[in-house]
Amino acid sequence: MELQINDQTITVVAEPDLPLLWVLRDLLGMTGTKFGCGMALCGACTVLVDGVALRSCVLPVAQTAGKKITTIEGVGTTAAGAALQGVWQQINVPQCGYCQAGQIMSAAALLQVKPDPTDADIDAAMSGNICRCGTYPRIRSAIKQAAHQAGQTK
């Protein structure tokens, strides 16, 4: 099966119903995308498929064939992704950091549709991503700052 991951074509042999998460992590060694729940409840495994944030832990790999998959390893090539990664570091969002790849992917998808998100937009886009360390206030702040930066560079 051929997958388009971070602008590269990658051939992989996998059961069609194997969740994309395990194709990335176990078959391809792309471990930036994290496992958290296996039921699309926590968002740690979030990737972009044709720009839409999806939970890769419940996404059969066959459904992603021919689509454009973006992971945390590749999101920095987009303006929004790079801005988010930069602000994330500037204000020290992460604590343990484990969920942050998923958080950034959800935030990147949000900024693509809402370049200047309100608090309600952030709640709607980010409430599927759990952070057990409790970095939510900083995530909210980082999204707003990144949106502001991206807006200025346009």
Added chain:
Amino acid sequence: MSAVADDFAASHGLSRREFLRQLQALGGLLLVADGVHIAKAADAPKYGADGMPHGTVDNPLVFLTVGDDGWVTIVVHRSEMGQGVRTGMPLIVADELEADWSRVRVQQAPADEEKYGNQDTDGSRSTRHFLDPMRRCGAAARMMLEQAAALSWNVPPAEVRAVNHEVLHQKTGRKLSYGTLAKRAAKLPVPAASTLRLKTSDEFRYVGKGGVPIVDGHDIVTGKAQYGIDPWFKDMSFAVIARSPVLGGSVKQFDGNAATAAPGVQKVLQMPAPVPKATFHPLAGVAIIANSTGAAIAARKLLKIEWDDGANGSYDSADYRASMQESAHKPGKVVRESGNVDSALQSAPKTLEAEYYIPHIAHATMEPPCAVARIIAGQVEVWAPTQAPQVTREDVAKHLGVAAQNVTVHVTLLGGGFGRKSKPDFAIEAALLSQAMDGRPVKVTWTREDDLHHDFLHTVSVEYMKAGVGADGKVSAWLHRSVAPSLATIFAPNTNHEVGAELGMGFINMPYDIPNLRLENPEASAHCRIGWFRSVSNIPHAFAVQSFVSELAASANKDHRDYLLELIGPARKIDPNSLQDHWNHGESPQRYPVDTGRLRQVVETVTQEAGWGKKFARGRGLGLAAHYSFLSYAAAVVEVDIDEQGLIVVPRVDVAFDCGPQVNPERIRSQLEGAVIMGLSLALYGEITFKKGRSQQDNFHQYRVMRMNEAPADIRVHLIPATDWTVPLGGVGEPGVPPIAPALCNAVFAATGKRIRSLPIKDQAKRAT
């Protein structure tokens, strides 16, 4: 270790070393179990880091290198789980070294306590125990560089000074870079600790400043950071395990044929039989090894296993709660007493009583337990997100039957720890499975269901309080019974009282100024794995005491803040021994008295900052709580906004915190922000229940944790500056959590008149109309 302790160890089937280690892992040199004081050392007591296995090491040759290229590499031997230790510890070394932070690299130490000193990253201890040794490392290396420069220039060492990665000859203005001096300096003797010239606090460049970004920030946001779940090898196998759903249960028989035939499956095998005491042993079960974790998870569903549940198969948390409540209403073992409570209660014009409940809570680290192991030519390598590297090393060695020196434990980043990852059962599993695969690398991943079904849970607790109150509203008598299965039960299953390390967490060391007081600890037994969870027994104790103080204030028609300050009494330094707390977080009672002045100050600060006394419409209000734990002082004011349906919104939380001197204030703030959210999360939703010995919560839809849309957007942390750097450090990671649940429930009372005495709150906040 005393003969009594030896007897205790023998009667519980523990080796002397294992027993000592376990005691120390609990952070308690003095353990009260089976009604006797044990492990009372004949020698002078050792405090702080000296009381921990392998103590501290302050040799700069162990902890840092300076390369010819000028890069300084600083070794961190404690585990990073979000508390910031990989930034904070090197910061201390770099500061004393007078290094330029932009030319500092951080390297994680493997498990090796003889080389690095104690590595048990728990008990809010890392900075507290290693500030001074790390300062000495940096200072010694700085002096070696200065010495090398002085030799190069043939001038007296007193004429040279290290400044920002260079050594300067003040008279001539000559400079030599650290890189240039590295080789020569490394050959010089390490100066003795007594000869070190430590910086004065006004000379600090980084310590106390907070301007340094976390060292793993870039790797985390780009997906490069390596957690325990991330090591990857081309020939790697991936495993999940079906574990006994009941503690102490075993596999009666299983049919693995369908699982073996499933796509990608390489092996199906039974895990070793369970042992009488849980300690950190893997649970009994059946493992599936496959070519991906997803394939293993799918195949596991095809296993047919018949379990023998054993003695805990009837554990029902609702029935157990009822039995604890019964115990809480009967006299129990007296653990502290002063005055005469019974007569004072009888003569009091008014009495007040209340009972509080805290359920089992699961850690639910976002990275579930997981580890990787491989064995090449008898050399075992383990990659694990472990808070206890040395324990992991020793336990893996023991289970594989190899010498500890043949086991290398690579400590990865931890995707959350909170105490769960102090127990290395998951790493032992990976090693056993690699052994079963002839040494091939195997990664074990716990699914979220595995995590919530087999956690070492926070204890469940019933706290009964009764007070006698005078006509002036003052407390004349105070009776508190704490009923909770002890975490010592994983080491000694017959333990039926809280141990010293649990009693000393906000129960017996409660410092209020009350003339007649009795604290009791009735018996309780454990039926699931109990382990330490961030803040440990402070959570139930603070919840009960801080809720009850609010109830007393309301009953006396007094302002909660004023009432609390009056109860704390005047500023004074209390010897913990006088409170029957002989544990004191393992620290010297002289160095670390309970300082009610500092407790008063956090209460005064947080109420002032939060605008205490503000008037709100019905449905809104402020709640206050304060708690001393891990040698730090914390107080919180939580604001709530509650609608008719009982939906609780928390718009703002203020926290005042005094941990003494602050090494990295930025990470202290982040820890407290996180503590607020974890505290709210457990108060609102956190609960694991049991039926037929089985945890009833499978995943995050049943074990809820706080999400973005529920979290307060406005958390204000007010750090109390230390008077100076001679004040000993308190802990940071844990003490922020305990005041949050009672402050929240006290706020619900202020907003609605409804008292919440049982957690989680769930829908209890519906307004009484």
